[in-house]
Amino acid sequence: MVSLQKSGTGILAVTAVVAVAIAVPLTVNKNSPENSNLNAAIQLLEQTPLIDGHNDWTTSMRYSLNNSVNEYTLDTDMREYYTPSHTDIPRLREGRLGAQFWSCFVVCSAQQKDAVRIGLEQIDVMKRFIKLYPDTFEFVTTADGIEAAFSRKKIGSLIGVEGGHIIDSSLATLRMFYDMGARYLTLTHTCNTPWADASDDGYPHNGLTEFGKSLVLEMNRLGMLVDLAHVSTEVMKQALSVTQAPVIFSHSSVRAICDVQRNVPDDVMKSLAQNGGVMMINFFPNYVNCTDNATLSNVADHFDYVKTLIGADHIGVGADYDGIPRTPEGLEDVSKYPYLFAELMERGWKDEELKKVAGLNLLRVMREVERIAREQSDEGLLPNEEFINPVDVKENPCRSGF
Ligand SMILES: *[C@@H]1O[C@H](CO)[C@@H](O)[C@H](O)[C@H]1NC(C)=O
Ligand SMILES: *[C@@H]1O[C@H](CO)[C@@H](O)[C@H](O)[C@H]1NC(C)=O
Ligand SMILES: *[C@@H]1O[C@H](CO)[C@@H](O)[C@H](O)[C@H]1NC(C)=O
Helix, strand or coil: CCCCCCCCCHHHHHHHHHHHHHHCCCCCCCCCHHHHHHHHHHHHHHHCCCEEEEECHHHHHHHHHCCCHHHCCCCCCCHHHCCCCCCCHHHHHHCCCCEEEEEEECCHHHCCCCHHHHHHHHHHHHHHHHHHCCCCEEECCCHHHHHHHHHCCCEEEEEEEECHHHHCCCHHHHHHHHHHCEEEEECCCCCCECCECECCCCCCCCCECHHHHHHHHHHHHHCCEEECCCECHHHHHHHHHHCCCCCEECCCCECCCCCCCCCECHHHHHHHHHHCCEEEECCCHHHHCCCCCCEHHHHHHHHHHHHHHHCHHHEEECCCECCCCCCCECCCCHHHHHHHHHHHHHCCCCHHHHHHHHHHHHHHHHHHHHHHHHHHHHCCCCCCCCCCCHHHHCCCCCCCCC
């Protein structure tokens, strides 16, 4: 086991290190022709916020650090303290990350048990590390907030809640997560919930139950992004037909390239384009290449595929750093995002397309989701007071019946 790295010196020393980290550029030989794209990619990401849909750093903090962020210096190279170890402040700066949905993830074994508590603890640790490093991070909940933080050279930090079991089948609990700042809910993780099927867990509901459909509409009313990563194909289709606002896939790749249920099939992508949503592409080698090994070029193939099928308006980046045990060669950690953009430039993508992929698509989706919520509020639509049918949660010994 690694020894503790005590920060001891407090916020002032921390701030000085951040300033140095920001000033250190990605090492690039400006005269070498093969690096001209890399320089252009870095410039592009300095003008347009790169918004990544999914990063599990908070999960690493839980598993590796017991959420004791006070004890560590996150603005130094943290590789020896995490497994996996794709994220720390110096590497986030090197990778020119503009904004991040930090995944507040709850493991499926907590379903019907203490999922709500663990979800709260993960939001707590996220909010605490954001506060500890105010020169790097800014907590945000809106598209305007992301842009304002970016203009101040802060990494806009949003909460994405991963795993529908975190709300214990309660719309009131969903609303309270929204009030805490959560701006997406991934409808399932790898387990079915009592109201939605996961990608690989037997499909007991053949999609969404009526309660699951009510939940999608309640998320529309709140202005919370519906995240269809991890759900079954039927849930993707039914959610797309029920939703009144654009949806996202926070970390999903192309099924036509790698045929796993976690990836998005072509017909769903076409519905996503009509819905106006965005699919943020996952870097996990097993979803990218269907093997334990993948390269940056394999990842770029997924971007090319989606652009050819539905256009650049519906693509984003959802790398899943710290949530995946292996990464592609060339995209090892959060410092590498500019290399992906350089590769796409090499493949003929236009700057306007790459700005959309980096962040403008997600900003468009958020603004539309926010607008629809305002509209429904103006129309006087009230919170949905429906409870799940007790029969659907009868296996839960923790439900008191109160
Ligand atoms: C986390 O907590 C467990 C159980 O209390 C303990 O065994 C472990 O050493 C702790 N790890 C760290 C990194 O603090
Ligand atoms: C996996 O990568 C290899 C090497 O780049 C490539 O030949 C193969 O087509 C890829 N397979 C998939 C499913 O992407
Ligand atoms: C594939 O990845 C595994 C695990 O990361 C590694 O041990 C193996 O050498 C790799 N194989 C190839 C062909 O690169």
